[in-house]
Amino acid sequence: MQTLNDLLAESKIFAKREVLSPHYTPQKLIFRxxxxxxxxxxxxxxxxxxxxxxxxxxxxxxxxxxxxxxxxxxxxxxxxxxxxxxxxxxxxxxxxxxxxxxxxxxxxxxxxxxxxxxxxxxxxxxxxxxxxxxxxxxxxxxxxxxxxxxxxxxxxxxxxxxxxxxxxxxxxxxxxxxxxxxxxxxxxxxxxxxxxxxxAPYHPDEIYGIIKSRAAEGFKKDVVGDDILKYISAAAAKEGGDARFSLKVLSKAGELAEERGRTAVLMEDAVEAVRQAENDIVYDVIATLPEHQKLVLYSIVMLTDSGGTYKKLTDGVDTYLFSGEVYNRYKSLSEGMHKSAKSERWYRNYVSELEMQGLIMSFDSGKGIRGHTKLIKLLYPTKKTKAVLEKDLFGGAAEQRAQVLPDEE
Ligand SMILES: Nc1ncnc2c1ncn2[C@@H]1O[C@H](COP(=O)(O)OP(=O)(O)OP(=O)(O)O)[C@@H](O)[C@H]1O
Known part of the structure; x- marks a missing residue:
C-alpha cells in the first residue's frame, strides 16, 4: 500500500505517464x-x-x-x-x-x-x-x-x-x-x-513496435524489458490486434509495479495487467453496444437472474434461456421504455452479434425440449453485466428502472 508521501514522490517507474494513455496522439503513427x-x-x-x-x-x-x-x-x-x-x-x-x-x-x-x-x-x-x-x-x-x-x-x-x-x-x-x-x-x-x-488488425510485431516507442517515452530507462513488451503484444494480438488494449495493459503493468514498490516492471505485473484489462474490455464492449443489443442483453441478464423456463422445466441449475422467452422479454422491455421493438429477424441478428462479441452463446436445443429451439446462455457474471447495462440504459437511476421494467414473469 502506498502512502500519500509515496504518491507525491517522483515516480521511479514513469517518465511521462500521459504518453501511455490511449487518448494521447503520438507524433508518428507507424505501420499506417x-x-x-x-x-x-x-x-x-x-x-x-x-x-x-x-x-x-x-x-x-x-x-x-x-x-x-x-x-x-x-x-x-x-x-x-x-x-x-x-x-x-x-x-x-x-x-x-x-x-x-x-x-x-x-x-x-x-x-x-x-x-x-x-x-x-x-x-x-x-x-x-x-x-x-x-x-x-x-x-x-x-x-x-x-x-x-x-x-x-x-x-x-x-x-x-x-x-x-x-x-x-x-x-x-x-x-x-x-x-x-x-x-x-x-x-x-x-x-x-x-x-x-x-x-486491418495489427500483427503482434506491429503492436510490439507501437508499444516499444511509447514505452521508450513513457517509462524511465530500463524499467520495461523486451520480454514484457513481447508478452503484452502477443496478448493484444489475441484480443483482435487492438493497440488500445496493449497501451492499457502497458500502463496498468507500470501502475502495478509502482504500487508494489518496484523499480522495474516484472512479468507477474504484466500477467496481472493483462488479466485486469481483459476483464475491463468486456464491460467496455457492453457499454458501446447499440441500444437494442443492450436491451436484448439486458433481457438475457434479467431472465438469467430470475431463472428462465428451461431451468423450471428441467428443475435444474442450468441457466439456459429459450430464445423465444428472451424475445418476449425484450419486446415488453422496449414497450416499457416507449421504444418500438425490432422484428424477430433483427432480434436474431442481435443475438448473433452478442455471440460474436463473446458475451453469450447460443445453440440448438435438439429434439428433446420444446422441439427444435434455440437456447441462449450468458457468458459473464450476471451482477456486474447488469450493473453496467443499468448504468447505460437508465443512468443507474433505480426509480426510472422500476418504471420501465415489466413485472417478473
Ligand atoms: N499506428 C499506430 N502508431 C502508434 N500508436 C497507435 C497506432 N495505432 C493506434 N495507436 C494507438 O492506439 C490507440 C487506439 O487507436 P485509435 O483510437 O486510433 O483506434 P480506433 O481504431 O479509432 O479504435 P475505436 O474503433 O475503438 O475507436 C491510441 O492510443 C493510438 O495512439
Missing amino acids: ESEINSIERALAPSLKGQRGRNLFVYGKTGTGKTSCTRYVIGEVNSIPNNKARISYINCRIYNSRFRVLNKIISDHLPTYSKRGYGAVDLYEKLTGWIEEDSKILVVTLDEIDVVKDLDDLIYTLTRINSDIKAGGVTIIGISNKVSFKEELDPRSLSTLYESELVF
Missing part, C-alpha cells in the same frame, strides 16, 4: 502509411475547393482509425489558405442530426450556435456559409453507427450539395461495427460508401 495516404487522397480535392468522394473507414477497435484520421485533419488544417473546413465529430456525444448540425455550426460559426435556432435555421446558415466563398465542408463522423437518425443526417448533409451553387460537403464516416452496413437505408449506404478504407 498507406491508410494515412488513402485518407489524404480523399481530402486532397477539398484543399482546392473540389468535393472529394465520401469515405467510409472501417476496422476493429484499436486499429488506429481515429488517430490516423485526426492526424490527416491536423495536416490539412496546417496548410494555409486552403478551402477545406473540417469538423471532427465524436458521435457518442453528438448522436443525432440536430446535435451534429449544431456542432458543425459551433465549430465554424461559434457566435451563431449559441442562439438556440432550430434545424432549418442551422441548415440555411450552413449552406449560406459554404456558398459564400466556395468552401468544402468535411464532416468527419467518428462512431457514426451510434447516430440515432443517421439516414436523416446523411440525407441532410448530401442535400446541401444539391442546394448550393458553390462549394460542397464531403463525409468521412468511421465505425468498428460489423453489422452497421445492414442497418443503413440503401440510399445512405451508396452515399456513404463512395469509397471505403479498411483498417
Whole structure:
C-alpha cells in the first residue's frame, strides 16, 4: 500500500505517464502509411475547393482509425489558405442530426450556435456559409453507427450539395461495427460508401513496435524489458490486434509495479495487467453496444437472474434461456421504455452479434425440449453485466428502472 508521501514522490517507474494513455496522439503513427495516404487522397480535392468522394473507414477497435484520421485533419488544417473546413465529430456525444448540425455550426460559426435556432435555421446558415466563398465542408463522423437518425443526417448533409451553387460537403464516416452496413437505408449506404478504407488488425510485431516507442517515452530507462513488451503484444494480438488494449495493459503493468514498490516492471505485473484489462474490455464492449443489443442483453441478464423456463422445466441449475422467452422479454422491455421493438429477424441478428462479441452463446436445443429451439446462455457474471447495462440504459437511476421494467414473469 502506498502512502500519500509515496504518491507525491517522483515516480521511479514513469517518465511521462500521459504518453501511455490511449487518448494521447503520438507524433508518428507507424505501420499506417498507406491508410494515412488513402485518407489524404480523399481530402486532397477539398484543399482546392473540389468535393472529394465520401469515405467510409472501417476496422476493429484499436486499429488506429481515429488517430490516423485526426492526424490527416491536423495536416490539412496546417496548410494555409486552403478551402477545406473540417469538423471532427465524436458521435457518442453528438448522436443525432440536430446535435451534429449544431456542432458543425459551433465549430465554424461559434457566435451563431449559441442562439438556440432550430434545424432549418442551422441548415440555411450552413449552406449560406459554404456558398459564400466556395468552401468544402468535411464532416468527419467518428462512431457514426451510434447516430440515432443517421439516414436523416446523411440525407441532410448530401442535400446541401444539391442546394448550393458553390462549394460542397464531403463525409468521412468511421465505425468498428460489423453489422452497421445492414442497418443503413440503401440510399445512405451508396452515399456513404463512395469509397471505403479498411483498417486491418495489427500483427503482434506491429503492436510490439507501437508499444516499444511509447514505452521508450513513457517509462524511465530500463524499467520495461523486451520480454514484457513481447508478452503484452502477443496478448493484444489475441484480443483482435487492438493497440488500445496493449497501451492499457502497458500502463496498468507500470501502475502495478509502482504500487508494489518496484523499480522495474516484472512479468507477474504484466500477467496481472493483462488479466485486469481483459476483464475491463468486456464491460467496455457492453457499454458501446447499440441500444437494442443492450436491451436484448439486458433481457438475457434479467431472465438469467430470475431463472428462465428451461431451468423450471428441467428443475435444474442450468441457466439456459429459450430464445423465444428472451424475445418476449425484450419486446415488453422496449414497450416499457416507449421504444418500438425490432422484428424477430433483427432480434436474431442481435443475438448473433452478442455471440460474436463473446458475451453469450447460443445453440440448438435438439429434439428433446420444446422441439427444435434455440437456447441462449450468458457468458459473464450476471451482477456486474447488469450493473453496467443499468448504468447505460437508465443512468443507474433505480426509480426510472422500476418504471420501465415489466413485472417478473
Ligand atoms: N499506428 C499506430 N502508431 C502508434 N500508436 C497507435 C497506432 N495505432 C493506434 N495507436 C494507438 O492506439 C490507440 C487506439 O487507436 P485509435 O483510437 O486510433 O483506434 P480506433 O481504431 O479509432 O479504435 P475505436 O474503433 O475503438 O475507436 C491510441 O492510443 C493510438 O495512439
